[in-house]
Amino acid sequence: MNGHWLLPEHLADVLPAEARRVEELRRSLLDLFRTYGFETVSAPMVEYLDSLLAGAGEDLRLRTFKLVDQLSGRTLGLRADMTPQATRIDAHLLNRQGVTRLCYCGPVLHTRPNGLLASRELLQIGAEIYGYSGFQADLEIIRLAIATLSKAGITNSHLVLCHDGLIQAIINSDSAAVARADEIISLLRDKDLPGISGLADIEGGLLGQTVEALHWLARLNGGVEVLESAREHLPPLPEVTQALQTLEALLAGLDMTSLSIDLADAGQYGYHSGVTFMFYAPNWHDALVRGGRYDNISMAYGRARAATGFSLDLRRLAALLEPAAPxxxxxxxxxxxxxxxxxxxxxxxxxxxxxxxxxxxxxxxxxxxxxxxxxxxxxxxxxxxxx
CATH class of the missing domain: 3.40.50 (Rossmann fold)
Known part of the structure; x- marks a missing residue:
């Protein structure tokens, strides 16, 4: 059988009706971002690998295709995420002192799909706020994410909030926990209580108070009452107290009934530094929108900047909508x-x-x-x- 026209796994063509729906959504969302004061930027699909992955976690490294530049002989990367590129533009090219709001939309490519139904080619759209460390920037970004879904016709989304700074504070209070941070994050995401308990039994294991705090983190999920329970059971570290106050402030500023708090649902350890969030939609197996704070990642580009933002796959969002009418x-x-x-x-x-x-x-x-x-x-x- 002659199959030269077949595509690689987890890649697909986009036919006229779907392509029109995606393009119309792209235009309307970028116009929406502009009404919030966000400036559109565009970056190349390919960059030198050391620049593209500066400050990135191991997950992004594994998802990035590598190739050799025939002009310089250096290793290039096909972008798997546009957020680092926007961060580089803010820190290195724009070099502004005040607040900068940037948005973008473009294709990204993954070496492997994130799930059985996922594509390896995404059309990523997102918005980022640089240069403001207060919770008000997180609140603006979450509100914009809500408006983004509403613009697409999804009004029944569910918001899940976490705070990676709280998790990092508990881990950083125990040197043994710091050495096993990635394992701890994985156990917390899976709510693996026996696995967390086992961290105290290994050689050079975690302190008992750290294991107890992690146990509570894995169980602290639900409504707003989670914050009061967290105050009662988590160690009174200054960073923990500040994180809970930030979450309370966000909840006070959000007019959204369908939301929950999951203090174990961490983002990328060492990448996210504060509030993280995800939006889910009915009848969809995974988060539609992911976002959060990632302060000081721009240090890799020579200048530390507070940063918070979100992104999503536009094609996946469009797939949830009604088929485009003729x-x-x-x-x-x-x-x-x-x-x-x-x-x-x-x-x-x-x-x-x-x-x-x-x-x-x-x-x-x-x-x-x-x-x-x-x-x-x-x-x-x-x-x-x-x-």
Whole structure:
């Protein structure tokens, strides 16, 4: 069998109706971001690997395709996430002293899919705020994420909040925990209480108070009452107290009924530094939107900047929406008549879709509902209903 047209696994073509839906959504969301004061940036698909992965975690390194630059001989990376590129632009190119709001949209490529149903090519759209460390920036980003989903027609999303600074404070209070940080994060995400208990039994194991605190973290998920329980059972470290106060402030500023708190649902250890969040939608198996604070990652580009933001896969978001309906269009006959061309141009300038036939054309227009025609009546070109 000749299968040269087949695509690699977890890659797919996008056909007209879906492509139009994705493109319309892209335009409307970038326009939405602009109303919030975000400036659009664009970065290359390929960069030198050391620049592309500066400050990134191991997960991003594993997801990044590598290749050799034929001009310089250096290793290049195909971007797997646009956030580091926006961070580089803010820290290294714009070099502003105050607050900067940036947004972006572009394709990213993963070496492996994140799940059985996931694609390896995503159309990532996102927004980032740089240069402000207060919770108000986190609140603005979360509100923008809510508005993003609402703009796409998803009004029944569910928000899950966490605070990685709280988790890091507990880990950093115990040198044995610092050495096993990645393992601890994995156990917390899985709510693996026996595994957490086992951390005290190994050679050079964790302190008993650390294991107890991690036990509580794995169980602290639910409604707003979680914060009061956290105050009661977590160690009174200054960073823990501050994290709980930040979450309380966010909750006070959010007008959202469907939300929960999961203090064990950590982001990337060593990457996220504060509030992290995810949005879920009914009948969808994974988070639609992921975001959070990642202060000082820009140190890898020579300047520490507070940062918070979110991103999502636009194609996956579009897949949750109703199929795009055919668009009304006008059918014009073949020909080179000057008055006919003027009439077609006038209709297109007014926003109408005009499909002009080619000589002897027999085509299918599934994207369009052709319900009118441009016809010559008494020497004048007029639009009339199509029989």
């Amino acid at each position: 668009v009304r269009a006008v059918l014009a006959p073949a020909g080179y008549d000057a008055e006919l061309n003027k009439s077609i141009d006038k209709l297109r300038d007014s926003g109408e879709i005009v499909v002009q036939l080619l000589p002897h054309e027999c085509a299918e227009h599934a994207e369009f509902e052709i319900d009118r025609e441009l016809a010559n009546v008494g020497g004048r070109w007029i639009v009339r209903p199509l029989n």
